[in-house]
Structures are given as C-alpha cells and as structure tokens.
Amino acid sequence: xxxxxxxxxxxxxxxxxxxxxxxxxxxxxxxxxxxxxxxxxxxxxxxxxxxxxxxxxxxxxxxxxxxxxxxxxxxxxxxxxxxxxxxxxxxxxxxxxxxxxxxxxxxxxxxxxxxxxxxxxxxxxxxxxxxxxxxxxxxxxxxxxxxxxxxxxxxxxxxxxxxxxxxxxxxxxxxxxxxxxxxxxxxxxxxxxxxxxxxxxxxxxxxxxxxxxxxxxxxxxxxxxxxxxxxxxxxxxxxxxxxxxxxxxxxxxxxxxxxxxxxxxxxxxxxxxxxxxxxxxxxxxxxxxxxxxxxx
Amino acid sequence: xxxxxxxxxxxxxxxxxxxxxxxxxxxxxxxxxxxxxxxxxxxxxxxxxxxxxxxxxxxxxxxxxxxxxxxxxxxxxxxxxxxxxxxxxxxxxxxxxxxxxxxxxxxxxxxxxxxxxxxxxxxxxxxxxxxxxxxxxxxxxxxxxxxxxxxxxxxxxxxxxxxxxxxxxxxxxxxxxxxxxxxxxxxxxxxxxxxxxxxxxxxxxxxxxxxxxxxxxxxxxxxxxxxxxxxxxxxxxxxxxxxxxxxxxxxxxxxxxxxxxxxxxxxxxxxxxxxxxxxxxxxxxxxxxxxxxxxxxxxxxxxxxxxxxxxxxxxxx
Numbered sequence: 001x002x003x004x005x006x007x008x009x010x011x012x013x014x015x016x017x018x019x020x021x022x023x024x025x026x027x028x029x030x031x032x033x034x035x036x037x038x039x040x041x042x043x044x045x046x047x048x049x050x051x052x053x054x055x056x057x058x059x060x061x062x063x064x065x066x067x068x069x070x071x072x073x074x075x076x077x078x079x080x081x082x083x084x085x086x087x088x089x090x091x092x093x094x095x096x097x098x099x100x101x102x103x104x105x106x107x108x109x110x111x112x113x114x115x116x117x118x119x120x121x122x123x124x125x126x127x128x129x130x131x132x133x134x135x136x137x138x139x140x141x142x143x144x145x146x147x148x149x150x151x152x153x154x155x156x157x158x159x160x161x162x163x164x165x166x167x168x169x170x171x172x173x174x175x176x177x178x179x180x181x182x183x184x185x186x187x188x189x190x191x192x193x194x195x196x197x198x199x200x201x202x203x204x205x206x207x208x209x210x211x212x213x214x215x216x217x218x219x220x221x222x223x224x225x226x227x228x229x230x231x232x233x234x235x236x237x238x239x240x241x242x243x244x245x246x247x248x249x250x251x252x253x254x255x256x257x258x259x260x261x262x263x264x265x266x267x268x269x270x271x272x273x274x275x276x277x278x279x280x281x282x283x284x285x286x287x288x289x290x291x292x293x294x295x296x
Numbered sequence: 297x298x299x300x301x302x303x304x305x306x307x308x309x310x311x312x313x314x315x316x317x318x319x320x321x322x323x324x325x326x327x328x329x330x331x332x333x334x335x336x337x338x339x340x341x342x343x344x345x346x347x348x349x350x351x352x353x354x355x356x357x358x359x360x361x362x363x364x365x366x367x368x369x370x371x372x373x374x375x376x377x378x379x380x381x382x383x384x385x386x387x388x389x390x391x392x393x394x395x396x397x398x399x400x401x402x403x404x405x406x407x408x409x410x411x412x413x414x415x416x417x418x419x420x421x422x423x424x425x426x427x428x429x430x431x432x433x434x435x436x437x438x439x440x441x442x443x444x445x446x447x448x449x450x451x452x453x454x455x456x457x458x459x460x461x462x463x464x465x466x467x468x469x470x471x472x473x474x475x476x477x478x479x480x481x482x483x484x485x486x487x488x489x490x491x492x493x494x495x496x497x498x499x500x501x502x503x504x505x506x507x508x509x510x511x512x513x514x515x516x517x518x519x520x521x522x523x524x525x526x527x528x529x530x531x532x533x534x535x536x537x538x539x540x541x542x543x544x545x546x547x548x549x550x551x552x553x554x555x556x557x558x559x560x561x562x563x564x565x566x567x568x569x570x571x572x573x574x575x576x577x578x579x580x581x582x583x584x585x586x587x588x589x590x591x592x593x594x595x596x597x598x599x600x601x602x603x604x605x606x607x608x609x610x611x612x613x
C-alpha cells in the first residue's frame with residue numbers, strides 16, 4: 001500500500017430504531033477535539049428526530065421490558081463483549097474528545113466496559129434487592145416487585161463523553177426501560193459509535209436511540225413529550241435543568257435532577273437503576289389465621 | 297341488460313359487447329408515470345394553518361371502521377361514541393363522517409350515533425369475498441338498509457370481472473343500487489389488490505360509475521395490498537373524467553393501510569390536484585380507516601398544545 005492512500009473518513013450518523021439515519025433536518029455540525037481542530041461532522045438533530053426516537057423507544061418497550069431479566073443480562077453482557085472488541089477505537093475517540101493522554105483515555109474506556117458488565121449482572125438481581133415479600137397486618141400477604149418506568153429521555157453528561165454516557169445509559173436499560181439518549185454536545189462521537197456496537201449486540205432496535213446535536217434544542221420537546229415517562233437531566237446545566245423540569249411536570253414525568261459527579265469511575269451504587277423503577281404490589285389473600293398462626 | 301342510465305355514456309351499457317368495447321377502449325395506464333405522479337404529489341410540505349385545516353378535514357372524512365369477527369355491540373357503541381366526539385377533551389374536534397360496520401351491527405351503530413351528523417355505513421354483499429349467490433347478496437343489502445344504514449359498501453365479484461364477464465358485474469351493481477333504494481348511498485369496492493393491473497382498476501372504476509355507484513372504493517382492508525397513492529390517484533382521475541363526460545359526480549374512498557396523518561394529508565393533496573376542490577368534502581371523499589383517527593387526534597393535540605402527545609391520550613381500539 002502506498003503512503004498516498006486517501007483517508008477514509010467516517011460519516012457519523014444517529015442511531016434510531018435500530019437504524020442509522022441522518023438527521024431529518026439534514027443538518028450537521030462540526031465536532032472538534034480539545035484543541036479546536038476538526039474531527040468530524042455529526043448530525044444536528046431536530047425535534048422531529050426526537051419525536052421519531054420516542055416512537056421507536058415506545059415500540060421497543062413491550063418486548064424489552066417483557067424479556068426475562070436473564071435474557072436482558074445476556075444481551076447487555078454481549079454489548080460489553082462488543083465494546084471490548086472495539087476498545088482501541090474508543091480509546092482514540094475518547095482521547096480526542098476529552099483531550100486525554102492515551103493511557104488516561106484507556107482507563108476511561110476500561111472503566112466504561114467494566115461498568116457495562118457490572119450493570120449486566122444487575123438485571124436479574126435488582127428485583128431481589130428492591131422488591132420483597134411484605135407481611136402486613138391482616139389476612140393478606142403483600143409482594144412488591146420493581147417494574148420499569150417506560151421510555152426514559154437521557155441527557156448524557158457533557159464532560160465525560162464515554163464513561164459518563166455508559167454510566168447513565170446502562171442503568172436505564174438494565175431494568176427494562178427504553179432510552180432516548182442525547183449525546184454530549186461537544187463530544188458526541190463516542191456516543192454515536194456506541195450505536196454501532198448496540199446494533200450488533202442482539203439488543204433489539206429502539207431500546208437505545210442516540211441523538212447528537214444541541215442539548216437544549218432536543219431536550220425541550222422530549223421534556224414536554226406526553227409519551228416520555230421519565231427524564232434524566234445529567235447533561236443539563238442549572239438553568240436548562242430548571243426549564244426542563246417545569247416542562248416535564250405536565251405529565252408527571254419522573255425527573256432525575258443533575259447531581260455533581262466528581263469522578264465517574266467511582267462505584268455508582270444502585271441509585272440510577274432505582275430512579276427509573278416503579279414498584280408494583282400484589283396483595284394475596286391468605287384466609288384467616290388459624291390456631292397454628294398461619295393459613296399457608 | 298337493464299335500463300339505460302340517463303347520460304352521455306348511456307349507449308355503452310346497451311349490451312355486453314358495447315360495454316366490453318368501451319372498457320377495453322379506455323386508454324392504457326402509464327404505470328411508471330402514475331406512480332411517479334403520485335409520489336411527487338406526496339412530497340408537498342403542508343404546515344401550520346394548512347396542516348390544521350387538513351387534519352380537521354381528514355377527521356371529518358374518516359369512515360371509522362370495525363369489521364372483525366369479534367365485533368361486539370359494546371365495541372360498536374364505543375366506536376359510535378368516538379365517531380361523534382373523537383376527542384372528548386377538545387370540543388372543537390369535528391365528528392367523523394361515518395361508522396362502518398357489518399350489517400348485523402347497523403341497528404346498534406345507528407343507536408350509538410343518533411342525534412349526530414355521523415352516518416352509518418354497512419358493508420354488504422357477502423363482504424369481503426363477495427362469493428355468495430346474488431339473492432343472498434341482495435338480501436344482505438336489504439337487511440342493512442332496513443336496519444337504517446345510510447350507506448352500503450358492496451364488493452364487486454372480482455372473479456367475474458377478471459374472467460371478463462363485465463355485464464355480470466354491471467348487473468350486480470345495478471341490482472344492489474336498486475336494493476339500496478333512494479335513501480342509501482352505494483359505495484362500490486373493487487379490491488384493487490386483487491385486480492392485478494392498473495388497467496383493470498381503471499376499467500373497474502368506469503364500470504362501477506356506469507352502473508350507478510355513488511362512491512368508488514379501493515379495497516376491503518382484508519388483503520395484502522390496500523389503498524395506495526397510485527391506485528387512488530387513478531380512481532380520482534376516473535371520477536374527474538366521468539364528471540366531465542356525464543355531469544355526474546362520484547365520490548372516492550381509499551380504504552386500508554392509511555395509518556398516519558402524513559399519509560392522509562398526501563391523499564388530500566392528490567384529491568385537490570387531481571379531482572379538484574369539489575371533492576374536498578366528506579360527501580365526496582372518505583378514508584376507510586380505524587387507527588388513522590388516533591394519529592390525526594395526536595397530531596391535532598400537538599398543533600393545539602405545542603407538545604408531542606402520546607397513545608395514552610387517545611382511546612385504545
């Protein structure tokens with residue numbers, strides 16, 4: 001191969017409903033690295049892309065939430081395997097996006113893949129931790145089990161383009177929700193590449209939908225959307241978060257307010273999973289308690 | 297052959313051979329041109345006030361349909377209530393044109409829409425196959441009319457049509473028309489998905505109109521290919537040309553497969569650009585649909601509130 005080989009530039013595209021469309025608006029914007037030199041053009045999504053993504057996420061919800069927790073865990077683990085196979089690419093993208101050295105970027109990517117595996121393990125364990133059997137004062141027994149909230153809009157963190165992204169997306173889908181993700185505005189490339197991994201990991205189309213563009217522009221219609229059940233505001237600044245929370249109040253969306261995160265690599269706990277779970281309780285009649293103290 | 301229709305084309309129905317000569321003398325359809333024309337008209341951008349107008353017009357043109365073996369009186373009543381007031385949260389929403397049910401549900405439907413402008417349409421003539429003796433088909437129609445149906449949707453005998461037995465189809469339509477009496481309007485369903493070619497659709501359109509159809513309708517909604525922009529465009533051209541020659545205006549009803557507001561608006565563009573404004577009225581153009589209405593309502597709510605709405609805010613049906 002000669003040295004004069006032309007470079008093959010990648011066209012970054014959205015990931016919606018298992019497909020890779022361009023923005024409906026036809027717009028793109030320039031993505032630069034930390035030194036302001038051009039990296040690629042990313043789609044500049046419009047509110048109609050957001051609407052299409054919600055339709056795709058809603059369509060995928062029945063199948064994904066209805067899949068067995070074990071099956072979801074298998075699929076999420078498969079995602080981690082695919083990420084591992086593309087490790088070098090993500091290291092390159094994260095280094096360019098966040099201005100990190102190669103070794104620092106590799107740390108971030110490794111942590112992100114490990115995080116994905118960690119959440120994959122949680123799919124069939126979260127019910128035992130947050131659900132339960134509740135003895136109640138009466139001839140009943142009460143069982144509570146966690147159920148996914150529905151379609152969750154996720155504003156990915158602005159600074160941590162990959163580890164931060166994985167840390168907010170994986171907990172949402174691990175429990176059976178489907179997600180519409182707005183990638184970091186300045187550094188969307190790792191997120192758009194994540195779509196390529198998800199598309200080849202047995203994850204049903206529409207479970208995760210990834211949009212790039214101006215966060216405020218895409219988030220506004222999502223926050224007001226009547227068919228979105230929850231919104232994670234991790235990537236919103238204070239003013240935007242307030243505005244979105246007001247818009248989200250209209251259909252009583254669950255809102256996860258942005259919390260300051262110093263180090264995305266720190267152990268996350270289960271809070272991000274439980275934030276998008278509903279508790280379903282079922283009351284079983286047990287009959288009157290006999291002399292033995294129990295009817296069952 | 298039955299008595300002649302009182303218009304310029306009355307002599308073509310004089311005998312089997314004149315009818316055949318006329319139908320086969322119709323110009324052939326340029327399939328590529330037809331599809332390209334339909335596709336290009338589908339690219340019009342209809343926004344803001346025009347969109348609001350189009351959505352309300354489309355709602356007023358819907359024949360809200362339930363044609364399932366599992367239809368119950370309760371389901372038909374629910375459908376009737378929805379036809380009268382499609383969006384109970386917004387009283388400015390127009391009623392649909394009609395509800396469309398099986399003949400045995402006509403009385404129930406009639407009761408459900410009583411006192412409103414919503415009409416009751418009934419499919420008849422052994423819908424959807426149409427494979428029954430003529431006496432049974434006519435009895436089917438008479439029962440529906442007697443029960444109060446304002447409109448009858450009949451299916452043609454596709455077997456006879458494809459075998460080239462045009463006069464049999466013609467006679468059947470005229471007999472059904474007679475059974476409808478003066479009160480019920482007759483819609484003739486061609487089942488375009490079974491007619492194989494655009495030429496056949498054009499011939500069927502003219503045959504139906506010559507036989508006295510008040511409406512020509514694409515399909516039953518029960519086969520793989522239902523209403524498409526191209527076959528509807530072809531039928532719109534036929535009703536336009538028929539009125540130019542005879543002075544008689546005939547309505548068009550695409551049915552089946554129209555599910556989104558975007559699709560419905562594309563059809564309205566076809567109507568306006570082909571047949572003309574005279575057809576932009578629910579007396580002359582209808583959509584045979586069930587799920588379309590919900591999408592129209594969601595779009596209407598979006599225009600009214602600025603927020604995207606969701607399926608939780610319309611009825612499940």
